[in-house]
Amino acid sequence: MIHIVENHLGSSTRRLLETMFADRKRLFVDLFGWDVPVVDGRFEIDQFDTAHTVYIIAADDDGAHEASLRLMPSTRPHMLAVLFPDLCPLGVPVGSTTWESTRLCLPQRHGAARRRALRNRLISAMVDFALTRGIDCLTGVLPDAFRREVLAMGWAAEPLGPAMRVDSGLVGAFAAHVRPDTPERLTWSGTYVANAPAVTA
Template sequence: MTMSTLRGHAPIGGLLLHTMFEARKRVFVDLLGWDVPVIAGRYEIDQFDDDHATYVIVGDDDGRHRASARLLPTTRPHILGSLFPQLCIGDPPRGEDIVEITRFCLDRSLVASQRRAARNCLVAGLANHALELGIRYYVGVAEIGWLEQIVAFGWQCRPLGFPAKCGSHILAAVEIEICAETPALLAANGIASDDAPDALAA
């Protein structure tokens, strides 16, 4: 597996991004039934997929998507601050060292063992990315079931408010602290830094 960190979507340029947006459509629209934009019937792309978005992507040896997450600066419009501020007690966190994680996506074509390996690689890669860039906190919005998995990874999490029903989903806002101890906390739960290969930046 390879780990890539890409800025902007250019649009849908390159095999890795191309297959990532296709995978997002299969997960968030076909599987989960989200009411989000779909381009050309194949790609899930919304208003936050702009030149300010960063994508951390795990690819296979052929350069195709296996797992990914989108990172958005909180100093600009982002999902928690723009769409779900009511999930926070007080104002949603914002800052140069606070980044939002969105669209955590595991490719549906993977078998269970491959999904776990890709997930671990992505989580370790997100922690390494934050440490390298001086990101102190990740924030995000998650459905309750997914939030429980996020907490179980072992990193330091705290709720930003109370869960609330939004349409047919119960959502909550969470903050994840990234510090020097984070890799060891993840490793204690089976997610080691060696799970994340060196990043290829573009």
């Protein structure tokens, strides 16, 4: 089941959120070795996990985290503007209809085929959310190999600058434009799948 969690600081979905932050710690800190904040030795939570952040989370039958991503309005502090502005030599896209997508968390325990299916469900739910909320541009920072994959999914998208080397390797910024035909365009590559209606918490 897909959950849309807004203002997680007041959310009743505590188990779902705790298991998400724990999975983020296991993936991004323990496996990838990122130098990011860890709370209580268990949860990867940084300065962008605020009341203004929206989480799109795939949950299992027990209400625990399977996979997730987060969305942030570009009009507030976000990763591209605060941490990676040099990735956008022409300027970081900012506006009321531009949001940033980050922290795609696909735990290794699922295996490659399951991670890909979960990724597609999350991207599909993100597109549905964007169309519902009037969001017409999604930006983000990705490892360059994955950025090339995202840019080739079928939507109208472009790199925001050349890839640059950071501690974790080559990364680059992108912008993907969300339009009424985006679900159909993403269907061409097998990325978009029709989800059951998301549960909003």
